[in-house]
Amino acid sequence: MNEISGKRAAAALAAIRGKKPLVHNITNYVVMNYTANALLACGASPVMAHAAAEVQEMTALAGALVLNIGTLSPAWIEAMHLAGERANQLGVPVILDPVGAGATRLRTETAKELLTRLKVSLVRGNASEIMALASGEGGTKGVDSIHGVEEAALVAPGLARDLQTPVAITGPQDLITDGKRTFMVGNGHPLMSRVTGMGCTATALTGAFLAVEPDPVDAATWALSYLGLAGERAALSANGPGSFAVALLDALYNLDAPALAAGARVSQVLS
Amino acid sequence: MNEISGKRAAAALAAIRGKKPLVHNITNYVVMNYTANALLACGASPVMAHAAAEVQEMTALAGALVLNIGTLSPAWIEAMHLAGERANQLGVPVILDPVGAGATRLRTETAKELLTRLKVSLVRGNASEIMALASGEGGTKGVDSIHGVEEAALVAPGLARDLQTPVAITGPQDLITDGKRTFMVGNGHPLMSRVTGMGCTATALTGAFLAVEPDPVDAATWALSYLGLAGERAALSANGPGSFAVALLDALYNLDAPALAAGARVSQVLS
Amino acid sequence: MNEISGKRAAAALAAIRGKKPLVHNITNYVVMNYTANALLACGASPVMAHAAAEVQEMTALAGALVLNIGTLSPAWIEAMHLAGERANQLGVPVILDPVGAGATRLRTETAKELLTRLKVSLVRGNASEIMALASGEGGTKGVDSIHGVEEAALVAPGLARDLQTPVAITGPQDLITDGKRTFMVGNGHPLMSRVTGMGCTATALTGAFLAVEPDPVDAATWALSYLGLAGERAALSANGPGSFAVALLDALYNLDAPALAAGARVSQVLS
Numbered sequence: 102m103n104e105i106s107g108k109r110a111a112a113a114l115a116a117i118r119g120k121k122p123l124v125h126n127i128t129n130y131v132v133m134n135y136t137a138n139a140l141l142a143c144g145a146s147p148v149m150a151h152a153a154a155e156v157q158e159m160t161a162l163a164g165a166l167v168l169n170i171g172t173l174s175p176a177w178i179e180a181m182h183l184a185g186e187r188a189n190q191l192g193v194p195v196i197l198d199p200v201g202a203g204a205t206r207l208r209t210e211t212a213k214e215l216l217t218r219l220k221v222s223l224v225r226g227n228a229s230e231i232m233a234l235a236s237g238e239g240g241t242k243g244v245d246s247i248h249g250v251e252e253a254a255l256v257a258p259g260l261a262r263d264l265q266t267p268v269a270i271t272g273p274q275d276l277i278t279d280g281k282r283t284f285m286v287g288n289g290h291p292l293m294s295r296v297t298g299m300g301c302t303a304t305a306l307t308g309a310f311l312a313v314e315p316d317p318v319d320a321a322t323w324a325l326s327y328l329g330l331a332g333e334r335a336a337l338s339a340n341g342p343g344s345f346a347v348a349l350l351d352a353l354y355n356l357d358a359p360a361l362a363a364g365a366r367v368s369q370v371l372s
Numbered sequence: 373m374n375e376i377s378g379k380r381a382a383a384a385l386a387a388i389r390g391k392k393p394l395v396h397n398i399t400n401y402v403v404m405n406y407t408a409n410a411l412l413a414c415g416a417s418p419v420m421a422h423a424a425a426e427v428q429e430m431t432a433l434a435g436a437l438v439l440n441i442g443t444l445s446p447a448w449i450e451a452m453h454l455a456g457e458r459a460n461q462l463g464v465p466v467i468l469d470p471v472g473a474g475a476t477r478l479r480t481e482t483a484k485e486l487l488t489r490l491k492v493s494l495v496r497g498n499a500s501e502i503m504a505l506a507s508g509e510g511g512t513k514g515v516d517s518i519h520g521v522e523e524a525a526l527v528a529p530g531l532a533r534d535l536q537t538p539v540a541i542t543g544p545q546d547l548i549t550d551g552k553r554t555f556m557v558g559n560g561h562p563l564m565s566r567v568t569g570m571g572c573t574a575t576a577l578t579g580a581f582l583a584v585e586p587d588p589v590d591a592a593t594w595a596l597s598y599l600g601l602a603g604e605r606a607a608l609s610a611n612g613p614g615s616f617a618v619a620l621l622d623a624l625y626n627l628d629a630p631a632l633a634a635g636a637r638v639s640q641v642l643s
Numbered sequence: 644m645n646e647i648s649g650k651r652a653a654a655a656l657a658a659i660r661g662k663k664p665l666v667h668n669i670t671n672y673v674v675m676n677y678t679a680n681a682l683l684a685c686g687a688s689p690v691m692a693h694a695a696a697e698v699q700e701m702t703a704l705a706g707a708l709v710l711n712i713g714t715l716s717p718a719w720i721e722a723m724h725l726a727g728e729r730a731n732q733l734g735v736p737v738i739l740d741p742v743g744a745g746a747t748r749l750r751t752e753t754a755k756e757l758l759t760r761l762k763v764s765l766v767r768g769n770a771s772e773i774m775a776l777a778s779g780e781g782g783t784k785g786v787d788s789i790h791g792v793e794e795a796a797l798v799a800p801g802l803a804r805d806l807q808t809p810v811a812i813t814g815p816q817d818l819i820t821d822g823k824r825t826f827m828v829g830n831g832h833p834l835m836s837r838v839t840g841m842g843c844t845a846t847a848l849t850g851a852f853l854a855v856e857p858d859p860v861d862a863a864t865w866a867l868s869y870l871g872l873a874g875e876r877a878a879l880s881a882n883g884p885g886s887f888a889v890a891l892l893d894a895l896y897n898l899d900a901p902a903l904a905a906g907a908r909v910s911q912v913l914s
Contacts, residue, residue, distance in 0.1 A: 147568065148514035148515050340890075344890070405839060419785035622884065
């Protein structure tokens with residue numbers, strides 16, 4: 102990261118810790134606990150709420166709305182639309198995680214319908230999920246990617262332009278693009294792929310950064326640097342994926358703004 | 373804690389470990405795993421069940437019923453009433469955690485209706501939640517408190533008298549009152565506020581103590597001392613909120629009855 | 644384990660790590676995160692999906708289907724039947740975890756109906772749950788067993804023959820039988836009973852082994868040896884159930900095929 106964007110990333114992390122923005126998550130059952138803890142470690146205030154009767158009120162209190170389709174059901178899809186509409190009315194940024202798009206029609210179609218009916222600030226997925234949104238065809242085995250970021254990188258800028266929504270693809274390297282500007286994030290560790298919900302955590306943390314930074318490409322780039330850098334630190338003491346997941350929460354908590362500015366490895370892709 | 377109540381607290385913890393009471397939780401998705409593990413570490417036997425078709429049977433087997441409104445939906449509200457009615461018929465103590473009361477009408481009204489229609493042995497919340505129940509007006513940002521325990525302490529005794537239900541407010545200091553007797557618990561550690569569901573864990577553990585101690589003020593005081601003392605121990609080895617949450621489960625498991633009697637810091641507030 | 648079956652167990656673990664089979668879980672909220680992490684640590688690819696609209700598509704992608712009744716509701720029961728029917732059509736092995744059977748009629752009857760209407764490859768439960776299925780009468784206090792494996796061992800072979808479904812009973816010793824061949828697994832550690840969802844983890848891991856080994860008695864025997872051996876290793880560094888649960892994920896990840904072959908303690912029961 103160059104010096105200016107390093108300082109802006111650090112300022113964003115400091116802003117999260119100062120303002121403690123509420124991040125409203127309508128997310129999947131598997132990761133709720135871990136992403137709530139990651140948001141707390143980052144300095145944000147997480148809330149999970151999905152009842153149609155309350156999601157609009159909750160979103161109105163929030164600095165960002167995270168929609169994650171990892172364990173869908175009809176009532177939750179309705180709640181995502183209700184919350185998203187209110188977020189759009191109020192200018193609350195919305196981030197979508199299309200977990201498992203491409204694996205089932207329900208997931209692919211739900212993700213597409215959310216993208217069509219709502220103004221989404223950013224989509225964060227793995228390579229297979231992003232390719233499923235781009236091609237309209239399945240290709241994911243489940244929720245783990247079977248494609249490389251390089252493959253998805255070929256379609257991501259076009260997808261971002263078509264959707265008018267920036268796209269972040271996470272994997273061994275992360276790629277963030279709005280179709281005009283494209284960044285790569287080199288931070289991270291292989292153990293991140295052996296902990297469930299690490300992608301969902303990337304999405305939730307990006308929500309926290311979106312609550313303090315209006316540019317979604319910048320917010321995602323910084324959030325992914327922050328998470329990846331914490332992963333690098335966590336790996337230093339980990340004996341496997343269990344202790345890694347625990348140490349990652351510690352690292353998110355202990356990583357301060359100057360360390361983020363110094364450790365983030367971001368490069369702009371010049372087309 | 374004076375010597376007599378220290379011995380009674382220790383006896384209660386020993387009773388939980390001897391009897392392994394079933395604690396039936398109708399609780400939120402975020403904390404289910406952690407509170408189940410905390411109850412196991414304490415010595416109780418946790419069960420989570422929410423289907424209308426089975427909650428009354430499950431409650432009939434239980435030593436305490438924990439109602440937690442952290443991720444509500446209509447079916448779960450119905451289940452809470454069904455289980456609570458059976459608990460009342462059978463004399464099974466009911467404890468209510470009004471997570472996020474004040475943040476949305478659904479939460480505030482659900483908490484109040486449960487308190488109106490059921491005989492609840494104790495309400496355990498953070499300062500903002502308790503103030504929302506007392507004032508009938510919102511004031512919570514999400515599920516994290518934006519008020520101090522001192523503020524809530526001003527309204528808690530009156531609320532307890534109005535509801536005829538003892539109230540426990542957790543925070544940097546915990547306050548437990550039935551409107552006549554009031555206790556403060558000084559155990560705890562700041563990292564407890566950086567782990568999701570720590571308040572829910574306080575509620576669940578109070579459920580375990582209620583299963584062996586009929587006086588809800590005593591049960592809550594001891595449970596909060598026990599949890600806070602475990603938090604102090606966990607902090608000794610923690611590097612951040614991730615390792616703290618893990619070490620807290622270890623500490624709950626390893627804390628024995630004499631150590632609870634010796635380490636609890638409880639004072640009675642004389643009005 | 645004799646040398647031949649030790650080698651076959653090791654080959655199965657290596658096959659999981661090579662093929663990364665998708666394991667589709669329709670399971671309870673309490674354990675979703677932990678069992679997903681255990682499956683990842685083992686080398687499989689977990690997915691949780693329960694919507695009626697997608698479970699058949701997801702099962703069609705899977706190497707095994709895990710049905711776990713730990714937090715039932717009507718929609719989830721329907722999803723289990725839909726997914727199970729598709730699994731049966733496609734020859735995807737189905738494993739059932741009758742969590743809390745015997746505690747409520749809903750659980751006992753749901754487990755029995757799944758066993759009646761589906762071809763289930765294996766049932767994995769604790770002693771009380773298996774006895775409830777055998778006797779048709781309740782006897783569980785909640786989800787923790789109140790019976791010994793020895794008691795359940797008396798009814799398990801007959802139950803397996805009646806159901807034409809092999810049965811695995813886990814506890815201080817594990818017993819696996821199809822009514823003709825019966826094995827005991829001696830691996831494990833007492834702390835395994837102090838972590839929530841350890842039985843559910845046994846079931847999920849057995850699902851992973853079933854995805855690569857068609858004989859359910861062998862698959863369950865190896866999965867339970869693998870989990871028990873990881874438990875023994877985890878206990879070496881654990882300070883209580885919190886650190887044990889974390890270390891167990893590390894151990895599942897680090898245990899390699901030769902170590903499984905060398906460390907598994909399996910004996911055949913000659914009738």
